[in-house]
Amino acid sequence: MSPKAPRWSLAPEREPASTVARHAAAGALRSASAVLARLARRLAMSRTRQRTDPRLEFYAEAGAPEGALYLDGQLVGWLSGVKRL
Structure with a gap:
């Protein structure tokens, strides 16, 4: 080496x-x-x-749960039989 x-x-x-x-x-x-x-x-x-002031939102669009009612972005329920407001 x-x-x-x-x-x-x-x-x-x-x-x-x-x-x-x-x-x-x-x-x-x-x-x-x-x-x-x-x-x-x-x-x-x-x-x-x-x-x-609370923000009330209603969605009746294609693909969305029909009659879904939201309050300040939180689902609070559904309005049965309602297609649009």
């Missing part, structure tokens, strides 16, 4: 300060974006809960 020659390489270069600053700024912006997204979802949810 022949001995392997050692491989030499230059010492790794340090990243410039501008690169480090860009990475830090990108991390801060991602964190701020996540916080703002959570806040937006919470505000959107509270806005939908403030609605006080």
Whole structure:
């Protein structure tokens, strides 16, 4: 067997300060974006809960249960014999 020659390489270069600053700024912006997204979802949810008037829906379409009556998206019953309102 022949001995392997050692491989030499230059010492790794340090990243410039501008690169480090860009990475830090990108991390801060991602964190701020996540916080703002959570806040937006919470505000959107509270806005939908403030609605006080119930929404009554009736479906008599092809493929839908005939005479199905919904209140705020929840099935509350069927109106027998009713094809449309």
